[in-house]
Amino acid sequence: MIFRVAIPTPLYRLFDYRPPIYGPETAQPGCRVRVPFGRREVIGVLVSLETESEFPLSKLKPALELLDTTPVLTQDLFQLTSWAAQYYQHPLGDALQQALPVLLRQGQPAHFQHQTLWRPSSEADLNQLSSRAERQRELLTLLLEHPQGISTDALRAEGGNPALLNTLSEKGLAESFERPPALPHADNTGHELLREAPLPLHDEQLQAVEAMHRAQGFAPMLLEGVTGSGKTEVYLQAIQRCIEEGKQALVLVPEIGLTPQTIARFKARFRVPVLALHSGLTDRQRLDAWLWAREGSARILIGTRSAIFTPLKHPGLIIVDEEHDGSFKQQDGFRYHARDLAIFRAREHGIPILLGSATPSLETLQNALSGRFRHLRLTRRAGNAKPPRFELLDIRQQQLDAGLSAPLINRIHEHLARGTQVLLFLNRRGFSPALVCHDCGTPVDCTRCDARMTLHRQPPHLHCHHCDRQTPIPRQCAQCGSDQLRPAGSGTERVEDRLAVHFPKTPILRVDRDSTQRKHALERIMDQVHQGDPCILVGTQMLAKGHHFPKVTLVAILDADAGLFSADFRGMEKTAQLILQVAGRAGRADLPGEVLLQTFNADHPMLNTLVHAGYDAFAREELQLRRGGYLPPFAYHTLIRAEATRQGLAESFLLSLRELAAQQQLLPDSVQCIGPFPSLMEKRAGLFRAQLLLQAGQRKPLHQTVSILIGLMQTHPEARRVRWTLDVDPIDSY
Known part of the structure; x- marks a missing residue:
């Protein structure tokens, strides 16, 4: 018997080992195995058991230990990860490791961490203790009050002395035992599935829910619903049917910030366990949630990108909320797209998958228009809410105060006077995006990136948002020695300062990565907003999606031009999605809302189409441009990126x-090779970067070509001086 093992290395191959001395008879594909690899020991995943190897048996090292008697990776997860590694052209060993919780990668056992509890023995009686042993009697009394068991921490909290437990044990009055942790959020107080009744549905919501209920087997569906149209209620009622059938539902959300409020909404509706899976959990919490999902106890799983690799004992439904969001694409290492893996997984399980968005990605929308996905629409808002009114505010020839025009300031005054709230959106955190010498015009640049340092005032420092380099604010210009260094442009901190001057009696709430770093900071801000008193919210895309602000009646986008002229062909699509996601925060209740877009390009055709005709008209025009330009979704891309410490080497x-x-005639006519050319930001984090674009009308020849190029890169004489990576179906050209 020969173990063929996938090891977490950048090498595109598997490794053969002789079986370990103990336990080879229990070995199965999907089990973890500890093996020697060079001078170190690593944990790999057993891929197959073979009888032959390309190497002599005497040359093979023995595996050190088989860590599992049953596979930690179920067959469906093993198949999903193997397919993903093949599709995204990534080493299988590293991909399989990414599908496992951190503790399993480190060799910890794949079971719950049992808790040691204490209980009274069957013969326990206070009369067996002397009246002078007061502390022992108090401790035994506590144990008798908890016959099912109590932890030492709980005993200590109730005034007991856990140090005396061994004394009681020696006297035969107490005993310890181990118990797995209780499943959190389980509610056994009632036999009914729901805590609260479902909300009434309007006709479009009802059609969507009925379509989900009628779905048999694999059924991909796009739920395109304007913001505030009640997509979450459709999710909840679709999940209700799934749970009633005894199955599990997996819900993917794009960002960790959306997870707590989503979980709160689901817990308020269902009595069944609702568990989270995201990077904010401890390693132990994540493994426990993973195990509860695998054994089927967790009925609803809500998580971010990596939750797609969660095992499900009884899979019934997958939902991808905000499916257009770029956060679903892993941008380093194993560059998978969780939305696309979710579709593959749903197909393998033979279950429905629902992709929800107010602004679907053009790839998903084209699948719906072509009939590959069923297209469900929610065109109006739930309840009595009306869609907001859009207005392009031409700021050419206007004097701006930290990005605020006079008409906008007047409009803010009007809305605050009505007792409502205002949201200002600017996707630039910090005080100012640049610090510039007023005498010679030289900006303070990052020494490690082709980017300017962002000025922050709280606390005062310069910060590169690309490589995270931070420096004190210089006193003089490095070019001319002048002390006239002044901020240029506005970030959220500067806008906050100016708003405080214009509206001294109104609370100004800034929401960005800097203001929400502390634990529960975002929750405290949201609580203040939901009190309903007049206030001004100013923030970045953290405010763009998922939040419900019933008292916000004015949304202003301070720089609607960002992305209109991007070098990335997806720039206009991303800009449109962001504008509409932010605009969706206005007028979500009975109060009418309006959206102001400050722009220097009020006559831009695509911007006017978006504002006046809606996202559907914009997306169809953009799809026509993509078709004419032979761009995704009408072509397929793979980027080969390279970076080196010396300019020009990559x-x-x-x-x-x-x-x-x-020269070797390895590039077929059906595959276009474009480049190489420097990245949009050539120097980043001290490395000089370049990229080569491969483009084809069919996936198969493109993937075959990339596989061949991988072999050439691995044996290339310059490969040791350059770090290269592959990005299949890239969503960013940076």
């Missing part, structure tokens, strides 16, 4: 790769 490596492939 570019020359990719050029050499292309020439080598051409």
